[in-house]
Amino acid sequence: MNELSKGANAPLGGTGLAITVVGTQPGTVDLMVLQLTADGVVRTDDDFVFYNQPRSPEGAVRLDGGDITVDLSALPPQIERLAVAVAMDDAAPGSLASSPQLAVTIDAHGEQYAVTATGFTSERAAVLVEIYLRGGAWKVRNVSAGWDGGLPALLREHGVSVENDTPQTPLAAASTAGPLPATPPVAAPPAATPMPSSSGPVDLGKRAGAISLTKGQRVSIEKSPVITARIEWPAATDYDVFALVRYADGHDETVATFGTRKQKKATQVSSDGAVRHLGDVKRAKGARGKVGAPMATEVVEISLAPNIVAVVPVVYSAMSNGTGSFRRYQVSMSIDNGRGDSVRIDAANASDHNKIYTCVPGIILNPPSGVTIEALELYSKPRSERRPILSGDLRVLMDEGDQNRFKW
The missing domain is CATH 2.60.60.30 (sav2460 like domains)
Incomplete structure (x- = not known):
């Protein structure tokens, strides 16, 4: 098992990835994956994979509890990054610093990498690892950095539309509710047009390491x-x-x-x-x-x-x-x-x-x-x-x- 320290990266062999994230719990710390273009944003909200939308449109990314399967060969050509992220439910107190057990393992064609998410203080949402295309080859990086503003800040940063003060939308519901019933309520889909990132830089505060x-x-x-x-x-x-x-x-x-x-x-x-x-x-x-x-x-x-x-x-x-x-x-x-x-x-x-x-x-x-x-x-x-x-x-x-x- 190869341990990746914060900021470190490594090449990935093969196209099939099995990713396991520990330390998440629906309704407390939710797990999600964002399919991103080279600009670091989603194409539409369908590129946001979470417990109520556990499969990407083409099926390349699938979420099942704390397990993620990825077929890199099936990703659309516009997708050059995958962000494996977590966010605290609005009803959960504290920050990710109170979840020291957060960790990720990646199995890439028999080669295994381990990431322990460290250094969190007041963040309520974070990208744990990023899988990205560089020079025609896929790599993985330990990011372990996030946002005090929780899920809305994470989504806005990556171009996902967020309805402020409207928790009934499917995306907003991810930050305010536990797992939805097996038969989801009938509702209009979220807007397909990605929102631009916030006008100013995303401030991660003061960090060490x-x-x-x-x-x-x-x-x-x-x-x-x-x-x-x-x-x-x-x-x-x-x-x-x-x-x-x-x-x-x-x-x-x-x-x-x-x-x-x-x-x-x-x-x-x-x-x-x-x-x-x-x-x-x-x-x-x-x-x-x-x-x-x-x-x-x-x-x-x-x-x-x-x-x-x-x-x-x-x-x-x-x-x-x-x-x-x-x-x-x-x-x-x-x-x-x-x-x-x-x-x-x-x-x-x-x-x-x-x-x-x-x-x-x-x-x-x-x-x-x-x-x-x-x-x-x-x-x-x-x-x-x-x-x-x-x-x-x-x-x-x-x-x-x-x-x-x-x-x-």
Whole structure:
């Protein structure tokens, strides 16, 4: 049995999965599965599998008590993720922290993985594990992250329609009632048009340990004297990292190993010495295009003095480096405070497009109470070599800055 720690992932062999979740109980902690597109939302409410709708439309996902069976080969081509989630009934007191026995086992063609859901505080709904398609292969990740707002927050985040203050609808009933009678009442089906995610990021509050964020999520960790932002990719290709730094007086600086056409000279250290690029990492010798190449890492070191408002690490693959794909090369960013807390953001929503050169995984904010990281996962336009910029209200605007100078 392979144990997956929080944020860890592993490949899945075969197409048939047998998933068992312990610690759930209908009417107290309910189990559910959401079929999601690459954008992290359902196509319609029929992609929400729960005890009153225990089968996905095509039958690829089936729920029976605490057991889930999945046939990955039968999933519609638009479905690239499955979120195995739990939510507390409205009538149940407390939070998921009072359910320490929550755990998941996945049997994938004889290979078994175990996930123990840990680190919950005030959350009343959470995604325990995510099964996702990456580079044509299926993987599983221990997510163990959730929402204080319970089932409605979970559903809205994934595009399922929720009728506020109308518990009689089938979806709302999942948060307020136990198992329904064998013969369900006749009722109109929920609206088929997915609702957009909430206007602001989903705030997971302050956390500790290893945390994995998906696009639109925000989390806070303890502040330490030095924060590191690490960008990782297979050394079969060559990515570069630079960082945008916003100061309290409104001015911006860029820390990089290469310049732009207008400003050819680059600096690896901010003017106050608070943000440092620790050096360019080249493609591994002889590894160009090879499968299984070692991982490469570039590091930006940050001392979050009070005069720094935000830092935006940017990942860049120049046209002069040749073609590349953030999805194919599985680029990721990790923020670490050196005290056992780390936040990881993967390029989960990247396309296979070979001419997208820039990705902004997330933004690091510097409030007095800690360090806040928000997963953005923004990508440049195809063939654009222009850098992103920060707006006055800290929005990252892609393709609005100077054009990068090629590295030869």
